[in-house]
Amino acid sequence: MVPEWFHQGGVAMYPLFLCSVVGLAIILERIWMLRRSRIIAPSLEQVIDKMPATGADHEQLKALSAKDATVLGELIRAIFAHSAMAKHENVEAVQSIARQIVGRMERGLTTLSIVAEISPLLGLLGTCSGMVKLFVDVAQHGLGEPAQISRGIFEALIATVAGLVVAIPALVAYMYLRRRIELLVLEMERYTNELLGRLYR
DSSP, X not given: OOOHHHHHTOTTHHHHHHHHHHHHHHHHHHHHHTOHHHHSOHHHHHHHHHOOSXXXXXXXXXXXXXXXXXXXXXXXXXXXXXXXXXXXXXXXXHHHHHHHHHHHHTTTHHHHHHHXXXXXXXXXHHHHHHHHHHHHHHHHHTTSOHHHHHHHHHHHHHHHHHHHHHHHHHHHHHHHHHHHHHHHHHHHHHHHHHHHHHHTO
């Protein structure tokens, strides 16, 4: 059942509700997909950290990455797939794949950014709509009927608050997810650089 205050917030409440649903869905989905265990497998990082420049260990890592579903596993497979190339060609090939992977990791963040930016504007639209109703009520009924006048004020305040309630968590989540992706990418870059350095010794 929709609460009464939602209806009293005016037409801006409906797009704000849609923004809140979309934003929440993106936040939950990205938090789930960006878990470290889905990006960097502990087994792979342990092998890379301990791996000396020997072919046997390269084969062990190659076998592990072949059945690994994480992003780091995908990058390691790409490195071994291009290992017959010169180092700079391998690096370019891996960088190309990494850009695609980062694009997948950032999926939905543009929409979340739009939610964070547009929600205060929708709240402002509701504020303007409430003020228009206020002046219309004053023009029609004068100042002698507070109940009529308060309708426009209540709509303006509810819409403003709703816009901020949607925008602030969306903005915080966007900044958090962007930073999380940056840290994960830096960590994967370290492991891939270490592997490339050992492959081409």
